[in-house]
Amino acid sequence: MTLGIKRWRVTLADVLIIGAGPAGIFAAYEISAKSDLSVLIIDKGKDIKDRMCPVAKTGKCIRCNPCDVMCGVGGAGGMSDGTLNLRHDVGGNLAEFTKTTAEATNLVREVDSIFQEHGAPKEIYGKNDAETEKLARKAAAAGVKFIPITQRHIGSEYLPDVISSLKRELESRGVKFMLRTEVERIEKDSVIVHGKRLKGKFILAAPGRAGAFWFAKQAQRLGIKFTHRAIDVGVRVEVPAVVMDPVIKISRDPKFHIITRTFDDFVRTFCTNHRGFVVEEQYDDFCGVNGHAMRTKRSENTNFAFLSRVELTQPVTDTTAYGRSIARLATTIGGGRPLLQRLGDLRHGKRSTWERIERGHVRPTLRSVTPGDISMALPGRVVTNIREGLEQLDEVIPGVASDATLLYAPEVKFYAARIYVDENMETNVPNLFAAGDGAGLSRDIVNSAATGILAARGIMRKAGIGI
Ligand SMILES: Cc1cc2nc3c(=O)[nH]c(=O)nc-3n(C[C@H](O)[C@H](O)[C@H](O)COP(=O)(O)OP(=O)(O)OC[C@H]3O[C@@H](n4cnc5c(N)ncnc54)[C@H](O)[C@@H]3O)c2cc1C
Secondary structure, three states: OEEOHHHOOOOEEEEEEEOOOHHHHHHHHHHHHHOOOOEEEEOOOOOHHHOOOHHHHHOOOOOOOOOOOOOOOOHHHHHOOOEEEOOOOOOOOHHHOOOOHHHHHHHHHHHHHHHHHOOOOOOOEOOOHHHHHHHHHHHHHOOEEEEOOOEEEOOOOOHHHHHHHHHHHHHHOOOEEEOOOOEEEEOOOEEEEOOEEEEEEEEEEOOOHHHHHHHHHHHHHHOOOEEEOOEEEEEEEEEEHHHHHHHHOOOOOOEEEEEOOOOOOEEEEEEEEOOOEEEEEEOOOOEEEEEEOOOOOOOOEEEEEEEEEEOOOOOOOOHHHHHHHHHHHHHHHOOOOOEEEEHHHHHOOOOOOHHHHHHOOOOOOOOOOEEOOHHHOOOHHHHHHHHHHHHHHHOOOOOOOOOOOEEEEEEEEOOOEEEOOOOOOEOOOOOEEEOOHHHOOOOOHHHHHHHHHHHHHHHHHHOOOOO
């Protein structure tokens, strides 16, 4: 059952979960499977069946608030490509929260098998050992590190069914959902929605990236300990799919790590969408880009994020504020839209124009963009890292750094405020737990879901339930 605020009279649940993303859903899954604790999940977004991003169909973002790509049942993962990274040290580091690495690996298996029970396909990518070794060797020769990884690919069209199935299972176990409802404040034993207080014995904050900045503010106010972490700033690269074909045969979402020549900085590829589409992401005061791939609808292109790690030390440590100001500047330069530039134009110090882009042989899959100059939008150090990194990557994937390659900006990954949690995923505010991307504890679907399971176990232990 989904509750609307007007119909919600009894304002008490044993566990209040903020966020119906993978972290919140898997936490509820674990609690409802192993205890009688009542669970209420609150999310400011819609049910998965009602989420619909116009960008996927029309290429135009109409600035939904909350954004359907980022918010709602299934979370940011709900409308994603649904690639499950089956490693505990990709998309986070689960072993930081478990006693052993084996425990972390088991958690990944648990999450994966729940996804399979709810319809994720059986096929696994990334097991071709001889080919993997060959690619790793070629990469190493170019000073690039290839990270082999097994993955399960659900696909954007099937993921909603998988999420609906998970939601139905939760509802059949008595878990309640309060959707289209924003949590305004977190208090020590309650949350405030629409000015009303909802009480919970335990609160689990799993607000994802859309709620990360809001949660950091709550943490500051409540005296929750946290630290700013590195962020990743860069671009979404789009190339003809044929360029990526040989690598995609080996790994569906190939991960390459590069140390750049000039600045000795860490740059990486992330979230590759073969024959996919670039999409716009809306935040409250800036826009960014991301990508997705579908099983049935395919483009001629492949896109991936190419990101430069930014860490700040004394006296300024607030990477989130820095990342937001970069993204705001890029949004300003783009006239409220993401920027698009051909790599050749960036190399030659020219802004791109639609005319030059149309002359190139890579047709952009996101058209609601402003052709421009990325070097006016991103810090010089990041732009240098992107240029040098792409040239190194070109030695592994020939063609990736051609003049026609398209770069969309900004792509900023915030994992900044890392909430300090103990082995139960409990913060220093008693009975307030945290999980997932919004607490800086994960960066992908599997890792966020696993931190949700760990938080659920922590809550049950605290409630005196033997698990
Ligand atoms: C376009 C896109 C593609 C992606 N593709 C992949 C992929 O293929 N594979 C992968 O592993 N990862 C992918 N990711 C990342 C992945 O989706 C996230 O890592 C994962 O969803 C994080 O889970 P979470 O539960 O921590 O947070 P989220 O999934 O972000 O969920 C948080 C939820 O909290 C809600 N919320 C936030 N603040 C409030 C509030 N104040 N009140 C009420 N509700 C609130 C939001 O509405 C949201 O639904 C992608 C992300 C995006 C945006």
